[in-house]
Amino acid sequence: MSNVSSAKRIPAAAMALGLGGLVPFAAGAAALWLPLPWLTPDAGLRLIVVYGAIILSFLGGIRWGVALGPYDTARQSRDFAASVLGALAGLAAVFLPPVPALALLIAGFLSQALWDVTSAEAGRLPGWFGRLRMLLTSGAVIAQIAALVAIILG
Structure with missing residues (x-):
């Protein structure tokens, strides 16, 4: 696994596509x-919530793929189960009122980032992936918090 954890540079494509993926959060x-x-305020809110649900599902798919690695059955079972939690949280958020929806998405993104960063630090993911996830999570969560504040103050 040393090759996985030794990768230092974030690949340009991952950085560009990841940053581009923040545009819907910022626009919303x-x-x-x-x-x-x-983009109306209602559509912006829907954009942040639905796109957040999609991205949480995408991140869970990454974790499902990681669980395919050379791990024992108990670890695989735990990681497979945990990898679907983001998708379930995102799905629930789509059907919740705005404040709890955004709070759930924020919690989901922060939890996923913690898992990704600790996995990168443990060598189960490339080192650059943890740094990229922190950057992208920061952008997504800042946008979600901005939306939450706008709704609360609105």
């Missing part, structure tokens, strides 16, 4: 604070 949050001709 902006729509709650600014009058945007192309």
Whole structure:
């Protein structure tokens, strides 16, 4: 596993696509604070919640793939089960009122980031992946918090 943990540079494609993936979060949050001709506040909120659910599912898929590694059955079972929690949280968020939906998404993103960073530090994922996940999680969670504050103050 030393080759996995020794990778230091975030691949350019991963960085570019990851940062591009923050655009829907930023646009959704902006729509709650600014009058945007192309995105109403209601649509911005839906964008943040639904896109957040999709991304949590995507992150769970990454973890499902990692669980395929050379691990014992008990660990695989635990990791397979944990990998679907983000998708379930995202699905629940889509059907909740805005404040609990955003709170659930924020908790889901922070939990997933913690798991990803600790896995990268333990050598189960490339070292760069933990750094990328912290960067992208920060962007997503900042947008979700901005949306949450806008709704609470609104």
